Amino acid sequence: MGVLPEQIEALLETALVAELTVIDSGGCPVTHPLIPLYDGEVIYLTSSILFSKKLEHIKQNPKVSLSISDPVAVNTERFSRATIQGDATVDDSDLHEGWERVLPLWRKKEPAIDFFLGKRVALPLFFERAVIELRPRKAFLWEEGRTDRPPQVFHVEPALA
Amino acid sequence: MKPEPELLAKLEDRFAHAVIAFVEEDGYPMSVASGFRVDAERGVVTLEQVAGDAQPPAGERVNVVFSHIRPQPGIGYDERRYVSLWGALQPGAEGLEFFPDKVQHWDEQEMSFFEYSERGVPQAHRYLEQVSAETGREVRPKLAFGWLFLRATRLPFLTATFVPILLGIAVAGWTNGFSWWLALLTLIGGACIHLGLNVANDVFDTTSGADAANVNPTQFSGGSRVVHYGLLSLRDIALLSLGFYAVGIAIGVGLAAARGWDLLWLGVAGALLSFFYTAPPLKLVHRGVGEIVVALGFGPIMTLGAYFVQAQEYALEPLLVSIPVGILIALVLYVNEVPDRPADAKAGKRTLPVRLSKDAIVNGYAAAVALSFALIALFAIAGWTVRPTIIALAAAPLALPVYRALRDHYEEPYTLMPAMAKNIQLHLATGVLLIFGYVIALIADTAMTDPPFFLA
Numbered sequence: 001m002g003v004l005p006e007q008i009e010a011l012l013e014t015a016l017v018a019e020l021t022v023i024d025s026g027g028c029p030v031t032h033p034l035i036p037l038y039d040g041e042v043i044y045l046t047s048s049i050l051f052s053k054k055l056e057h058i059k060q061n062p063k064v065s066l067s068i069s070d071p072v073a074v075n076t077e078r079f080s081r082a083t084i085q086g087d088a089t090v091d092d093s094d095l096h097e098g099w100e101r102v103l104p105l106w107r108k109k110e111p112a113i114d115f116f117l118g119k120r121v122a123l124p125l126f127f128e129r130a131v132i133e134l135r136p137r138k139a140f141l142w143e144e145g146r147t148d149r150p151p152q153v154f155h156v157e158p159a160l161a
Numbered sequence: 162m163k164p165e166p167e168l169l170a171k172l173e174d175r176f177a178h179a180v181i182a183f184v185e186e187d188g189y190p191m192s193v194a195s196g197f198r199v200d201a202e203r204g205v206v207t208l209e210q211v212a213g214d215a216q217p218p219a220g221e222r223v224n225v226v227f228s229h230i231r232p233q234p235g236i237g238y239d240e241r242r243y244v245s246l247w248g249a250l251q252p253g254a255e256g257l258e259f260f261p262d263k264v265q266h267w268d269e270q271e272m273s274f275f276e277y278s279e280r281g282v283p284q285a286h287r288y289l290e291q292v293s294a295e296t297g298r299e300v301r302p303k304l305a306f307g308w309l310f311l312r313a314t315r316l317p318f319l320t321a322t323f324v325p326i327l328l329g330i331a332v333a334g335w336t337n338g339f340s341w342w343l344a345l346l347t348l349i350g351g352a353c354i355h356l357g358l359n360v361a362n363d364v365f366d367t368t369s370g371a372d373a374a375n376v377n378p379t380q381f382s383g384g385s386r387v388v389h390y391g392l393l394s395l396r397d398i399a400l401l402s403l404g405f406y407a408v409g410i411a412i413g414v415g416l417a418a419a420r421g422w423d424l425l426w427l428g429v430a431g432a433l434l435s436f437f438y439t440a441p442p443l444k445l446v447h448r449g450v451g452e453i454v455v456a457l458g459f460g461p462i463m464t465l466g467a468y469f470v471q472a473q474e475y476a477l478e479p480l481l482v483s484i485p486v487g488i489l490i491a492l493v494l495y496v497n498e499v500p501d502r503p504a505d506a507k508a509g510k511r512t513l514p515v516r517l518s519k520d521a522i523v524n525g526y527a528a529a530v531a532l533s534f535a536l537i538a539l540f541a542i543a544g545w546t547v548r549p550t551i552i553a554l555a556a557a558p559l560a561l562p563v564y565r566a567l568r569d570h571y572e573e574p575y576t577l578m579p580a581m582a583k584n585i586q587l588h589l590a591t592g593v594l595l596i597f598g599y600v601i602a603l604i605a606d607t608a609m610t611d612p613p614f615f616l617a
Binding site (some may be wrong): 021023031039049050073126 | 183191192193214241281292380
């Protein structure tokens with residue numbers, strides 16, 4: 001059992017896409033579809049340096065939200081929608097190989113990633129990647145995906161070290 | 162950029178829901194899904210009311226995102242697309258009325274992932290510069306040495322050198338006999354000149370801006386891009402190119418000294434054509450003669466040179482047999498130039514696809530292929546080359562899918578990729594069959610006292 005409510009963890013486990021919202025330098029929200037990966041404590045998202053504006057924004061303002069909204073992209077018995085707010089950090093200490101630590105989680109959702117990784121020579125900059133680590137602080141859950149009803153709200157306790 | 166009404170009009174068909182993102186009072190962004198309707202003429206997206214605390218703020222600037230993928234179990238997903246809109250929200254009669262004034266979008270069915278990625282290269286460089294500044298050390302992208310060498314030199318294209326050289330050696334083997342050591346040295350020397358050309362091409366495509374302007378590179382076109390991606394510096398590849406040329410020229414001079422100085426003129430012509438293909442002041446490819454230069458260099462010059470090294474004389478037969486090979490290698494360049502033509506035009510490279518219409522290029526391809534195979538048949542039937550070379554006609558059907566792809570997918574660089582591969586196979590298969598024709602003739606001549614006419 002992780003830091004998030006079980007129902008939200010189930011969504012994170014299978015969601016093929018989630019919407020990460022960051023705040024740009026002008027204070028405006030900017031949302032990016034990304035694959036969410038979750039280890040029970042931290043939500044990981046990776047970003048190629050080709051699409052690295054979001055990384056710049058997170059470094060300037062670590063406050064982010066992640067929304068799981070697409071019923072087609074989630075494989076659970078009971079579909080719900082969830083949004084997780086939290087603080088993100090960017091690990092770009094080793095753009096070439098550092099992100100491979102989340103490869104086992106990524107592989108579970110996109111098995112074809114190994115095929116693409118084998119073609120690294122064709123897309124070298126795509127595989128220069130940073131890892132975004134999102135530590136949740138608050139989560140919202142809309143049962144059955146009904147956002148016309150008030151969500152359940154959860155305040156997240158940080159995991160004990 | 163304000164969204165076009167056509168883009169808004171398609172939203173309801175292409176996306177099932179919207180996600181509204183806004184910034185809450187505590188400074189954290191909030192994102193919540195909602196149903197939506199579009200009035201494209203008014204430029205308004207009406208979003209369904211959201212309940213509870215996750216209420217988008219009326220009057221404030223928000224981001225509304227529409228995202229779509231199609232799961233592919235066991236693989237991942239495809240049909241990726243998104244539309245991201247920014248604008249103000251206002252309360253309306255039937256929900257929240259959203260007036261977008263800025264848009265960013267991508268649909269992989271409209272713009273390939275490769276092109277989408279290429280358009281991100283300047284951002285990648287900005288980010289690397291920032292990380293370098295933050296860490297106080299230069300951060301560059303990397304690639305394993307073997308892959309980097311393969312990419313920088315475009316090693317697989319060496320078939321363009323091996324075919325004409327082996328053909329020249331095969332003709333010499335038929336007429337005069339041959340030496341394995343001389344054959345090996347010729348191959349190494351020719352390969353070095355070819356690799357020097359490939360890398361020099363990248364040096365000058367980088368400095369002319371052709372690489373940066375090209376957002377549709379493929380496996381077969383658009384150069385190695387190792388400098389454009391920051392994998393190697395301009396100095397690195399300039400030195401690499403010079404190194405290849407130095408080794409190639411040294412081998413050429415050594416062969417000329419050993420086998421006859423008449424070889425030198427052909428070698429000098431080949432090296433100069435190779436270097437000035439993209440190098441100033443001649444920049445032959447910029448002047449619209451790139452295809453002819455390639456046909457000459459990878460046809461008659463290499464075949465005749467390889468023949469001379471073995472036979473110590475020039476002859477008509479290796480010249481004749483090299484003509485279809487030269488035409489077919491020029492056609493490899495010709496087809497590979499099709500996706501590069503917008504970037505080539507910007508960089509001032511007047512290639513045939515830059516100068517001619519689609520119809521002229523497609524018909525030109527068919528005519529050139531027909532000419533190549535007609536020459537092969539004519540030379541073999543007339544006995545100007547050995548008759549078994551007629552088996553090279555078996556490769557001709559490989560041109561059909563290339564012709565069809567050019568005709569049907571001229572504007573689609575990534576759909577053309579299999580055709581580019583097939584076109585390279587056409588050159589390779591034809592060349593190998595021509596060589597095989599000489600091997601058959603040689604074996605028949607060795608095994609039989611009086612071989613029948615069709616084997617000689």
